[in-house]
Amino acid sequence: MQKKPASSSSEILQYIRRSLLLKIPYPAVILILVLVIAHFLPLWDAVSPAKLDGSPTGKQIRDQDCVTKQLDVLYYSGYDYRRNGSIRGHYYYHLTDSRCDFYLIASGTDPIAPPELRQYTVTGRLESDAELRTDLIRLVAEDISWTEAGLRRITSNYMVNELTRFEVKDLVLICILLAAGLISLISFLRMLLYLIRPTLSPAYRRLKHYGNARKLMAAVEREMKENCLIRTKDMCLTPGYLVEFSEDLSAIVPLKDVLWAYDHSTMHSFLGLRPYLTYTLHLITMLGEHYTFKHKKKEDMDRILNELSVRFPNFFIGYSEEHQKIVRHILKEEKKNHLNV
Template sequence: MIENYEHYITKNIKALYKRRLVYPIVYVITLLILWIYFSLSDLLFPVTVSDSSDLSTAYEKNIQYVHTTVNDLQFTGYTQTKYGRTTGYYYYTKSEDGCLIVLLSPTTCEQGLPSMESVTLTGKLAKKDTAFATLLENLSSDLDWTNQGITSKVSPYYLSQPGYHKGANIFLFGVIFLTGGYALLCIVLFILFINVPFLSPPCQDLALFGHPKELLAQAEEELATLPQLATEDMFITEHYFIETSKYGTAIVPIDQIIWIYKYSTLHQFFWYHFSISYTLHISANKHLYIRCPKNIKSDIDGIMDYLAEANHNILVGFNEKNRLKVQEIQGTPMHFEKIIAFLKKRI
């Protein structure tokens, strides 16, 4: 046996998914770092507080988002506007600790009610900013107070209901959970494929023609014993075409192949053309489609010539006549099969 090809397909499948495993792991770790750094748990589960003293404690602990009930609200007469649209109405409420400014959404205060007895809301504990400072300056002028005097009576933070963007938050967490869930699923599947290679998609494609584990073992034995033709990452044995490249792994019984052709791609940077690569396309029975990208012309020509000689029923070359012949043999694929073929191509 040729030692280099002993369990060669299995080793390449394991190496392929070990490389792919890095990306979802890095993505999940990045999500966790961002989750902790931006305190996204507070955004998803706002802290419930009962009174103004609890609000002060939450602010000191750097808790940004809270759910609370505020009583005896009085309209200040000032609003928040963005891009010419009123986005909030400033209210104040008095307590033992002083005065708290609350910014309410237009729908909550019905476009600026003079007073509100009680409001239950989810909002952001916002630090003093330019708009807040301007509000206090205008209020001090209205009340004939000094700016320092009103600042000493008003909390150094305000509660902003528009600051809690419900729609944006739903979209944000939808993206986080969907993409994070997909990444976790990929991690689980890739680890499974590394440990049980015959369950991987390249081997499961063989289920179209027989038992995947048995066909994989046969292909491994033929490749290890005497490959008929070998290039850098494509092989032909007595019964199989095999690809083991960094882009993926493919195992196709030669007697199931019905069409082969090559497609050239011109690589360029702006106006400079620096290389041409070739992709081998293989169509097999049961709507199995294989792409072997970024190969050199001589390798693909050799593979195509050998396959055409090994199976005289294989159609060679891309043209309308061959396309129609394949469509006649295969029939029009169902939409589900088209989707699966598209996903395989992208993944």
């Protein structure tokens, strides 16, 4: 006989679906924003630069585009680029077809520039620094015995700069976009999966640690309808279970497996104004699982803990170092017994 799936009319499973329908737009919007930003920012061309044929012109490219080009020979201009007193690059020029192009080549580990670079592939961003180009043209023209006006006529308005292909800010932005995109994509797919199959949600899967999840879910639903002891805004205590309808999907705790229950308070305030307290309930089970129920009211916590202490006198109720040591010892022994089975 085949097992029937958990009822689609289950109050808990329907709550999980409703909760996910409200939350799933958030990762979807973030993912769309990441894709839009990545599309319009000049970042990914550094990973896959455009191949440049001939001298760069304003019709072919834009300032800050990343390009790559194979050059037969580059000549050292005799001038270097310095940053913080250290040589970071060398200015080279390339002459072909009555055209002159300047390139800023990274120096690497050797500060001494070779006079020529043959069969060199340059990859960098295009820059149109008119002042720098004017200075280079004037200096190089003097060195090669050309007139400044003559060299300017055949020189491109753009220079390829290897040093700016990947700047620190670009790498940081790429990492942020990749992280945000990956997290939002995983969150969206995870929520979509739970929306289609709520029986795969954490609350349902954790029930499998305590027995047949389908039967336990049916028992929870039955007790919630027929014998709910305490019902708060987002929690329900029955003789056998504690159920929370939280924003992070529902949590279901079989009370017969609980070992320790305690709460603690947290002070909240905004800019030091109107401080207020919220309470968190902790349940530790014999399997060592830790259930945390946050942002509860004190009166709700008191009612639930009082009811648990009456119905389950074997529970450790309240936080103390002694309880912590005893519970830690019990869980350690339970783990040993489980391994020996």
